[in-house]
Amino acid sequence: MPASDRISQLRSVVRRTTIAESDRLSARLNKRVILASEAFQHTGSFKFRAAYNLASNISASHIIAASSGNFGQALSLACRLLGKRATIVMPETSARSKIDSVIEYGGAVDLVDTMMTTRQARVEELSAADGAAFVASAFDHELVIEGNSTLADDIVDSGIAFDAVIAPVGGGGLTSGLAMGLERLGVSAAIYGAEPMLANDASRSIRAGVLVANEFEPQTIADGARTLSLGNLNFEILSRSLKAVLEVSEEDIEDGVRLLFGLANLKAEPTGALAVASLLAHGAQVAEERVVCVISGGNCDPEVYARILAG
């Protein structure tokens, strides 16, 4: 199937991103801030774009992924909608609400004791047991990046004028998708990645010109960015597309969640607040005036959220 057909098909299934402007947030950040929120996407994050595009365009009927977060939920629903089977490998210490969400969306949860074995080892075990199964990466695959590129279509189709886009960086799937999407649409805009300072491998990789990995999973509150490194494909795309990576402190991430709550009535998960948070510390580094901040998702446990609000 040609790419244009895959993209049309995907866009008929995903929900359009929600464009929300907030005069108060713009005034606070000294920019014309345009929010593009994926919190109301199927399964509550942009990951559904990637998961559905992947699951619908590979022949395997069983897909295995290691994910304790949004990709697991997204892949579970995508597989259910397509009559396929998803197995999601999660640490047995995962929050009950995350396990329940995967099950609710139709995925099979495989819990591992990460003191005894790594998630990766368990994925290999499961894959060896079912030779026809496909092992999915949440970011390092062309179909994943292409799926995420449809967020650029939504932003451009909304008709808003913008000079820059800022989006969170974990494995780099979202930002590389945005870069490919804007390129495909012939729209020129500066693209910035917003990354937790505690998990600044993308920033270090791009500075070094080679892929640098964190030694262990960084314990940032932005749990969607707790990746060891960018994917290979993502690194290659981001090296030529990103204007800069903005590093965000944990304090600014929490401030970002509070600003979105207080000034824009938007519930964001901490990872989803990275773009807005990056403007708190690095607004001066962003020369552009009309900035799309991508809110990558809204899934956040009430306990965590209430604690941030009380912050």
Place this chain on the structure above:
Amino acid sequence: MPASDRISQLRSVVRRTTIAESDRLSARLNKRVILASEAFQHTGSFKFRAAYNLASNISASHIIAASSGNFGQALSLACRLLGKRATIVMPETSARSKIDSVIEYGGAVDLVDTMMTTRQARVEELSAADGAAFVASAFDHELVIEGNSTLADDIVDSGIAFDAVIAPVGGGGLTSGLAMGLERLGVSAAIYGAEPMLANDASRSIRAGVLVANEFEPQTIADGARTLSLGNLNFEILSRSLKAVLEVSEEDIEDGVRLLFGLANLKAEPTGALAVASLLAHGAQVAEERVVCVISGGNCDPEVYARILAG
């Protein structure tokens, strides 16, 4: 100006309502639930529709209103955009954040000691001092109702299929606007009002066939519904248009806020959660399958919201 021109003009200024569907919320409530959220409207609630339509279609250049909540903020911004002056009478015990919001949107705040005088008396005093000023009701005026009717245009234009609409009832401005809008558009759908049990004057009025008032301002957590009674115009419209008024307990209102947070990633103020909450207790009374729940606004202090989440 003919009504159709006023409506076109207003629709060019207001933000489209945000349509969000949630499969998990639908599953929980045994309905096809479609959320129409006004939390991202200018000033964070539907009230901007009413305030702008009023302020732009009367000749007075100074508008006075008693409001400690969303109408005051909406009127302040509407007047600023139109080069008019807004004076908002608020109790001196109002939350600092609400006072600050009115000032931020350009309104002049007039604080009254409600132990010494009523807000109404103070409004009359101010009005006597400026004979050219217009005293605005937040619900009981044709232009207010007409402004709110544009929410029906947004819902219908979104292309979603629906059989019923549920919206919160305080003074009745929103529900009567929806009724007039759907009538104007020739769209037939059942309309339900959702009202706090603690402030059930609309329910009692419609049952009795005469306007019944609460003896004092009801202390429901849904502060947008703390009105003494429906307006006269609103009562007349609602008497013939509402299929039923659903009374909602304080517990269900808080559950509604939590469900919207947990299953739909939506920040609603307590009043904004009334429609969803009404389906918790009265779902069986709503015969229709595809139900639009209007989230009237999203403005809620972080302290109140965190306490509800901790529930």
